[in-house]
Amino acid sequence: MLEAVRLHKRYHQGELDVVAVDHFTYAFPPGLTAIVGPSGSGKTTLLNLLAGFDVPTEGEVRLDGRVFSSLSEDERAEVRLRHMGFVFQQWNLIPTLTALENVAFPLMLAGQSLRERTERAQALLAAVGLEKRAKHLPSRLSGGEQQRVAIARALALDPPVLFADEPTGNLDSASGARVVELLLAQAQGGRTVILVTHDLELSCKAERVLHLRDGRLTRIETPSAGLTEAAQSL
Numbered sequence: 001m002l003e004a005v006r007l008h009k010r011y012h013q014g015e016l017d018v019v020a021v022d023h024f025t026y027a028f029p030p031g032l033t034a035i036v037g038p039s040g041s042g043k044t045t046l047l048n049l050l051a052g053f054d055v056p057t058e059g060e061v062r063l064d065g066r067v068f069s070s071l072s073e074d075e076r077a078e079v080r081l082r083h084m085g086f087v088f089q090q091w092n093l094i095p096t097l098t099a100l101e102n103v104a105f106p107l108m109l110a111g112q113s114l115r116e117r118t119e120r121a122q123a124l125l126a127a128v129g130l131e132k133r134a135k136h137l138p139s140r141l142s143g144g145e146q147q148r149v150a151i152a153r154a155l156a157l158d159p160p161v162l163f164a165d166e167p168t169g170n171l172d173s174a175s176g177a178r179v180v181e182l183l184l185a186q187a188q189g190g191r192t193v194i195l196v197t198h199d200l201e202l203s204c205k206a207e208r209v210l211h212l213r214d215g216r217l218t219r220i221e222t223p224s225a226g227l228t229e230a231a232q233s234l
């Protein structure tokens, strides 16, 4: 399980101190959790802290009970490779690699043989409905197809945690719906999916919606149950 404990991030901007994340505490259960909040409320900073791209000023991130945020950069990268997948607004595929090679890339980093990783990447592309596009370069795929390749790549090493940052931001509604379906299927399959979005319709599909304001967790909504609880009581 991924947990944030009194996670705090302060930036120095000249004379000013900006608190981007303010003592955020939450244990992310399996399933889909959305993080919403106005621009500047700290969503991206929080995601970067949870994924270990950035380190907190105070507090910690724990993964399966082990403190993750105080590991070295290399150790965090290794944990990230094996335990976390990423689907961003900009799909960030490697432009010179085919769809199949993009999906196989993390498998190569993890030391799998060419045969193993080709078989696994083919199966993943089939799972997102793109087996016929395996040899295409990203530039020959639509935005929605590129995002599905990014999802297949994010799932390559079967990570328990999947981060999605505005994954439908650049997509038309039909492609966006397909991407959402794939993410929901991952959440229903028991993965912890953490979704940052401005899209209220999308956040309503989450089991839990965390509201951030000025870096603080101000409200937790459970849209399906129609319940809210005060974050302060956590």
Ligand SMILES: Nc1ncnc2c1ncn2[C@@H]1O[C@H](COP(=O)(O)OP(=O)(O)OP(=O)(O)O)[C@@H](O)[C@H]1O
Residues within 6 Å of the ligand: 011, 012, 013, 018, 019, 020, 037, 038, 039, 040, 041, 042, 043, 044, 045, 046
């Ligand atoms: N590297 C940085 N240096 C200084 N201040 C930063 C840095 N990154 C973020 N901030 C500040 O931290 C606060 C939170 O920013 P963050 O990008 O996390 O918000 P956000 O909710 O993701 O916003 P948006 O929805 O616009 O992407 C903002 O006030 C921002 O200016």
